[in-house]
Amino acid sequence: MANSRSELGTIIRGVARDPLxxxxxxxxxxxxxxxxxxxxITPYDPVAINIKDRMQGPSLTHLLGTDQLGRDTFSRVIxxxxxxxxxxLPAVFGAMAIGLTLGMLAGYGPKWLDNFLILxxxxxxxxxxxxxxxxVVALVGPxxxxxxxxxMATSIPTYGRxxxxxxxxxxxxxxILAERSxxxxxxxxxxxxxxxxxxxxxxxxxxxxxxxxxxxxAGLSFLGLGVKPPTPSWGALxxxxxxxxxxxxxxxxxxxLPIIFATLGFTFLGESLRDVIDPKLRKxx
Amino acid sequence: xxxxxxxxxxLAALILFVAVTAMFLMIRAVPGDPVQIMLGPRATxxxxxxxxxxxxxxxxxxxxxxxxxxxxxxxxxxIDVFSERPVTEIVFQQLPHTLQLIFAAILWSALLGxxxxxxxxxxxxxxxxxxxxxxxxxxVAAPAFVxxxxxxxxxxxQLKWFPAIGVGEGLGDKLYHLVLPAFAIxxxxxxxxxxxxxxxxxxxxxENHIRTARAxxxxxxxxxxxxxxxxxxxxxxxxxxxxxxFLLSAAVFAEIVFARPGLGKLVIDSITTRNYPIVMGSVLVxxxxxxVSTAIADLVNAWLDPRARDSV
Numbered sequence: 001m002a003n004s005r006s007e008l009g010t011i012i013r014g015v016a017r018d019p020l021x022x023x024x025x026x027x028x029x030x031x032x033x034x035x036x037x038x039x040x041i042t043p044y045d046p047v048a049i050n051i052k053d054r055m056q057g058p059s060l061t062h063l064l065g066t067d068q069l070g071r072d073t074f075s076r077v078i079x080x081x082x083x084x085x086x087x088x089l090p091a092v093f094g095a096m097a098i099g100l101t102l103g104m105l106a107g108y109g110p111k112w113l114d115n116f117l118i119l120x121x122x123x124x125x126x127x128x129x130x131x132x133x134x135x136v137v138a139l140v141g142p143x144x145x146x147x148x149x150x151x152m153a154t155s156i157p158t159y160g161r162x163x164x165x166x167x168x169x170x171x172x173x174x175x176i177l178a179e180r181s182x183x184x185x186x187x188x189x190x191x192x193x194x195x196x197x198x199x200x201x202x203x204x205x206x207x208x209x210x211x212x213x214x215x216x217x218a219g220l221s222f223l224g225l226g227v228k229p230p231t232p233s234w235g236a237l238x239x240x241x242x243x244x245x246x247x248x249x250x251x252x253x254x255x256x257l258p259i260i261f262a263t264l265g266f267t268f269l270g271e272s273l274r275d276v277i278d279p280k281l282r283k284x285x
Numbered sequence: 286x287x288x289x290x291x292x293x294x295x296l297a298a299l300i301l302f303v304a305v306t307a308m309f310l311m312i313r314a315v316p317g318d319p320v321q322i323m324l325g326p327r328a329t330x331x332x333x334x335x336x337x338x339x340x341x342x343x344x345x346x347x348x349x350x351x352x353x354x355x356x357x358x359x360x361x362x363x364i365d366v367f368s369e370r371p372v373t374e375i376v377f378q379q380l381p382h383t384l385q386l387i388f389a390a391i392l393w394s395a396l397l398g399x400x401x402x403x404x405x406x407x408x409x410x411x412x413x414x415x416x417x418x419x420x421x422x423x424x425v426a427a428p429a430f431v432x433x434x435x436x437x438x439x440x441x442x443q444l445k446w447f448p449a450i451g452v453g454e455g456l457g458d459k460l461y462h463l464v465l466p467a468f469a470i471x472x473x474x475x476x477x478x479x480x481x482x483x484x485x486x487x488x489x490x491x492e493n494h495i496r497t498a499r500a501x502x503x504x505x506x507x508x509x510x511x512x513x514x515x516x517x518x519x520x521x522x523x524x525x526x527x528x529x530x531f532l533l534s535a536a537v538f539a540e541i542v543f544a545r546p547g548l549g550k551l552v553i554d555s556i557t558t559r560n561y562p563i564v565m566g567s568v569l570v571x572x573x574x575x576x577v578s579t580a581i582a583d584l585v586n587a588w589l590d591p592r593a594r595d596s597v
Contacts, residue, residue: 122296123303126576127568130534131552135568138556139311215428219538222430223553238434242542245442252438256431267422 014276021272027265035082044072046079047230065250073254076232088213091151099159107167121157137225166198200277207270211263297580363562372566383547387532394471402482407509424476430538433469450544470535486517526582530575
């Protein structure tokens with residue numbers, strides 16, 4: 001871990017050499033790029049209502065047709081990618097940061113703290129995710145922030161558990177014992193010596209977690225309990241398409257395929273990342 | 286084993302206790318008077334006072350919690366404000382529909398997943414193995430509600446092979462109505478189980494008793510189907526236990542998409558009408574279901590593999 005930049009380069013090269021990883025990289029790259037450039041590459045304003053052109057099938061003017069309010073589906077799909085990442089990235093990174101901190105504290109701190117944190121983790125995990133999300137939404141009302149909060153709350157335990165296990169294994173390794181006998185502070189041991197050894201595994205977990213988060217956001221928006229209209233979310237597209245499934249089936253396809261596509265991309269990337277970062281985790285593939 | 290079982294169920298009870306308490310406090314922490322929300326803005330003060338007293342909302346919070354637990358242990362989760370029927374009755378009326386869906390999904394995905402995984406392990410690195418691996422990843426990738434919507438669109442709306450809504454009447458018709466929803470929420474499990482079985486199968490195939498069976502000249506098919514699969518199937522048991530919780534989440538969507546009655550539909554409908562007792566009751570029952578099924582899966586696992594008993 002001496003030179004973290006060249007380390008990162010090695011990892012990316014390793015992923016790109018694997019066909020699965022390369023296709024993951026390409027898909028994720030496309031999604032990120034289209035989300036970043038969304039305002040420029042959408043042919044129409046994704047929220048502009050145009051009743052005259054409503055419920056049109058796919059054509060050259062409207063690649064994926066229009067919805068019941070005449071909004072261009074293709075533009076909404078592109079913009080929906082931006083919304084999906086806006087929810088997924090902060091939620092995943094937030095959950096990872098909090099989970100990592102709590103997990104390391106549980107693994108390194110006193111036994112009572114470990115027991116307490118484990119109980120909290122297990123409790124959160126005991127709610128079926130969607131049921132928990134629904135309970136929270138029912139209480140505080142639907143919004144983008146609610147979705148981010150729910151996702152963070154439900155995935156912190158996963159990161160926490162893994163960080164804890166890693167910390168426990170490292171805790172009695174010789175280099176940590178040496179560091180402790182030299183009088184290093186807990187913050188230094190955790191931050192400087194443990195963190196670099198844990199972060200890789202968590203990064204793999206995060207890559208695999210992003211699709212789950214995207215699906216949860218889309219799912220809540222589909223139920224009308226996530227991102228508020230007229231914000232174009234893939235889930236909102238599915239909701240509109242489901243309501244008029246006989247008239248505008250292209251909305252269901254336009255909202256559904258990007259979710260599957262994104263899930264595939266991030267899963268491929270995560271699997272390949274795992275093989276490169278931690279070959280020990282590799283199963284017989 | 287008994288010691289482990291006691292410890293494991295004590296843990297489950299503790300988790301449930303913390304979860305229920307947290308949920309109770311969360312509901313009370315929400316701004317706004319629940320009575321006003323339930324009765325609407327035009328309720329008379331007398332009516333509001335009566336309901337407040339009935340729900341014990343005028344008591345201190347710890348007393349409310351005690352009353353709540355007291356009632357819960359007697360199977361009383363409160364009264365639905367609109368229909369005035371007990372919440373327990375409403376929830377348990379819907380639960381069987383959800384359970385039927387979950388078990389149908391587990392059944393078909395486990396059977397197909399085990400078959401696929403066993404076949405792939407018996408013929409490693411062939412075209413079919415590769416194909417099964419690619420299929421597994423793709424299946425895992427598809428979120429249940431997207432699969433539900435797309436299969437509704439293709440198989441029910443366009444091709445009209447299956448009914449789009451409802452649960453049907455009579456056994457045959459019920460099963461017919463179960464096909465698409467069970468397909469949708471089970472699909473991602475096929476791939477997952479197939480990968481699991483394949484990995485554990487490959488491990489088992491290297492063990493001594495398989496070598497012995499080979500030395501006896503048994504046919505490869507018999508070795509795979511009878512001697513290896515019996516052991517390789519064990520991890521699936523645990524996964525199914527944990528899977529019930531995930532399938533519960535997926536079932537919520539399947540019930541909405543296919544307009545089936547069930548726990549998920551009940552919760553969504555209750556959220557729209559702000560019917561908190563029903564939301565709370567359903568979340569509680571589903572959480573309990575999840576906690577208990579995970580505990581049972583752990584017990585089965587500990588029974589099969591004594592090494593797992595040290596981990597509580």
